[in-house]
Amino acid sequence: MEFAELIKTPRADNVVLHRPFHPAVEGTLCLTGHHLIFSSRRRDNAEELWLLHSNIDSIEKRFVGSLGTIVIKCKDLRIIQLDIPGMEECLNIASSIEALSTLDSVTLMYPFFYRPMFEVLEDGWSSFLLEQEFEHLSSVTNEWRLSCVNKDFSVCPSYPPVVIVPKSIDDEALRKVALFRYGGRFPVLSYYHKKNGMAMLRSSQPLTGTNGRRCKEDEKLINATLRSGRRGFVIDTRPLNVAQQARAKGGGFEQEVHYPQWRRIHKYIERFHILQESFIKLVEACNDQSHNMDRWLSKLEASNWLTHIKELLTAACLAAQCIDREGASVLVHGSEGTDSTLQVTSLAQIILDPRCRTIRGFEALVVREWLQAGHPFQQRCAQSAYSNSKQKWEAPVFLLFLECVWQIHRQFPCSFEFNEHFLILLFEHAYASQFGTFLGNNESERAKLKLPQKTMSLWSWVNRPEELSRFQNPIYEANSLVIWPSVAPQSLQLWEGMFLRWNRPSRFLEEAEEERINIIKYNKELQAKVNVLRRQLAEMETDGEVQEEE
């Protein structure tokens, strides 16, 4: 398909761009296959706005006489308005944007066309391989092994080709277990707690059905993670009644009779369209221009967003607590094991593992627990808060995870190597990107699309020193401890950097950030200077003494 067919009016002049907190600018609008480009050539302040079509969530048009207005709402939550003279031009542009922002073929997406303008120092596609993670694990324990049972994605289509499983369980058993778990997602290692050797596993629900089917291999697999005489916890992210109802559809939960060493805890985490609706309501409340204090708090409350945050953090803390404080192994699952399960396991690692609070470690966590673990990014992030389509696959599951990280970050501002902008960056690229990292729903799809060969990885770009410096937290001090966040309502706040990013003036806050950076920078410079002088002085003094002795 030629993009040109979709672009009837590639260029319009005298277009006026309106953005909150910016004066209106006049300029030229151009449409290309993947971008909407607005450029103003005003001598005093030439600026360009490049917007990916895939970033456009919804578009509205209206007319006053022959002056058309297009309101563009983006997946990154920004809203811009374009005044376009000429009804025909306006209609053409609107319909082109609509078509180009809703292309249904992945291979037409921008990452397949994007050519990087930077030098690739390290190919991000191979930066985070499970083999490396396993090597790290092998240095502390030999109870686990790498299994290639899924190398052609036949055992579990949403799993990566290699997984880590208990050493005592062979591939044959894994195949049997896969048949007993929804979508073939048999229990695999998610995290190993070096401090006490406890493990966190994740899977999907067991297919016990109404007649209480059991699978000896499944029991053996998860029991293999327990120390003798010790118990483990199964954290089920559904409420008990939902788990019970799932039996009617062939699903179910681990029954005590067959898993006597495991205690089940149901910790409900909301799913799919409920989350999406909550997201939509929250963004609506944040964009509300009224002055009324009351309405703001009740809208915030009605969105339930912070309730979801609280539930999710609580579940993650519980999992971490079981591992670190109870000294027990944990298995986490919900129904499919691709959404709430991953939220819990990845957040628990943020709490437990200092490595995950570094930039590199956090990237590895996202790759391992989200991309490789088969979170269906393409489905979940197809639309954002402004979409009016009622598809049931969209949900801000990953965004909720990022916000929970932000909440913990706020409570432990010195314990993370990255800053808030890094989290926002991941949010943006999960929804629209020039990089192929978040395309596809799992590793199998990514392999079919040949993403590593045909697209650039986000990590190749972001891990270059000049980019990385923007995402570093100036006040980071490595903290080797487990960090327990408070989940009380008083401790949780709206993530203003995300949700009010486009509708509050941020100058004063940015200046504060700059001050913080400068304070640290100046300190480091002085430190370096003092060290140089000290060394010089020491050298001169020894020289002096030598001379003296002579």
Place this chain on the structure above:
Amino acid sequence: VENVRLLDRLSSRRAVVGTLYLTATHVIFVENGSETHKETWVLHSQISSIEKQATTATGCPLLIRCKNFQVIHLVIPQERDCHDVYISLIRLARPVKYEELYCFSFNPKLDKEEREQGWKLVDLNEEYNRMGVPNNYWQISDVNRDYGVCDSYPTEVYVPKSATAHIIVGSSKFRSRRRFPALSYYCKGNNASICRSSQPLSGFSARCLEDEQMLQAIRKANPGSDFIYVVDTRPKLNAMANRAAGKGYENEDNYSNIKFQFIGIENIHVMRNSLQKMLEVCELKSPSMSDFLWGLENSGWLKHIKAIMDAGIFIAKAVAEEGVSVLVHCSDGWDRTAQVCSVASLLLDPYYRTMKGFMVLIEKDWVSFGHKFNHRYGNLDGDPKEISPVIDQFIECVWQLMEQFPCAFEFNERFLIHIQHHIYSCQFGNFLCNSQKERRELKIKERTYSLWAHLWKNRADYLNPLYRSDHSQTQGTLHPQIAPCNFLYKFWSGMYNRFEKGLHPRQSVTDYLMAVKEETQQLEEELEVLQERLANLQKSQSGNNKVKSKQQDRSKQFGLYSSNNSLANTPQEYSSDLKSFPSRSPSQGDEDSALILTQDNLKSSDPDLSANSDQESGVEDLSCRSPSGGGCLPSEDSGKDSDEAVFLAG
């Protein structure tokens, strides 16, 4: 009383046993067992209410609520002891004479001269001179020399030069409690001013020539403008109701060249109830997000804060941008008027955003103009209907501004919290009584100490590390966002949940940056010393002299401030399901909430705020650095055993 249990507000599990002492000035709880014998000190004057609850099998619960938002939940084994404590506290918490208050017995071991110096730290004459008065338009008036005109005003009041004593006295007779229009803030740049008064006794039709002349004089004192704003900070309905009582508001027709404006701030009774409702929300045991947000909204507290801010913003804009003078009043002109004038001054003048300037501001708009501290904050036993968190709201407005302008204030959140604490503590004489007249009669300055000197001495603790006097945010007028701004006003958990440390961020950016800045300063000094020595050495080596001054490596002294994680940190209750898990140690609890909080969760009041603050230099446990300044305190791992024991008991 021995064997008293102090309960954790959020967790019935984390109770500690200790001994309760009542002294003439404090309630003291000393923990048994632990090596540290942790102490909790509460001043009697901080006690806002005491509640004795029904006796249970374990003892008799006693709930002490404090004005600094601390809640202490004790269980006393014997009902009789509990009753005695209760009766004593009721009496002790409600002194009837000023002489019973702590400031008359508090002795920070300063000599007479130091005390006098302390009181001189904030000097309002100096302040008016700084503003630029007296000048061609404004002069000091001595009509109130012996409080003859208005007993709640200070003796020295600035009025327009053209306002004669006759006009002032005439105007005062036409104003509630004779609080005539007087200068609060003068803007040197454009001659615009903020004046304050009480409501006029206009009723439905009364007029007063002198009062009209007085307002005219205020307008004339600002030659650049041909009108003044008269801002009535009450809701219009309230002001109209006052007319029936012979009071009311200015009629635009009777006064030449005024623009009249209502800004609806609710009265002290509404505010008291609003705070009460908000505190109930703060006290909820494990509230859901909805409970909390709904309760917060229902209290209306943030809406009231916004109303005060809006009034301040309106006045600041009139003065700075339009160059128009403003007369502000409410009913008596000592509550809402004080709030609004001080918020506007703070927005207008960077000086008030410094530590010293902020003290001056409170001294000027609150203390000198007769804000009724004694009545509002219940220092002496009095009418509970007079109590209202008026200055608390102002302090919160400042905090809200600090959140929006992080570099604009020289002081930090702790400074505000400590001022709030001492408004209620009666440890210093500054906020005693209801007016300057009463304070003079009591000889406050001879018999008590000044809070400002105490805070100034410890000013290093109250610095905002982001403040630079040459930063753009510290220049000129602050312009808070007007719309949309509803989401800008946030719940201040640092104040209202101040004693629940577990709810707050575990690492303080402010403290961390202060530590870095301190280190930076030491580095600068060392750099200088090193450079000097290097220069000397080069000189002396060329002369082949011997240098043997091995200076101690100073870097070791300040080391690395890397251990900012020393705060004890343990999980909260994340699930009530865990309780049923057969634990390795026998379960002994019958209650089902297995709430686990930080060890330090219920800290005693800040050391420098407790009774022995004379020996403390204001070291607080807010610090994220370890006290040693280097090296990790007992880490998570090593401290684990004790924590785990508690957890498993649950």
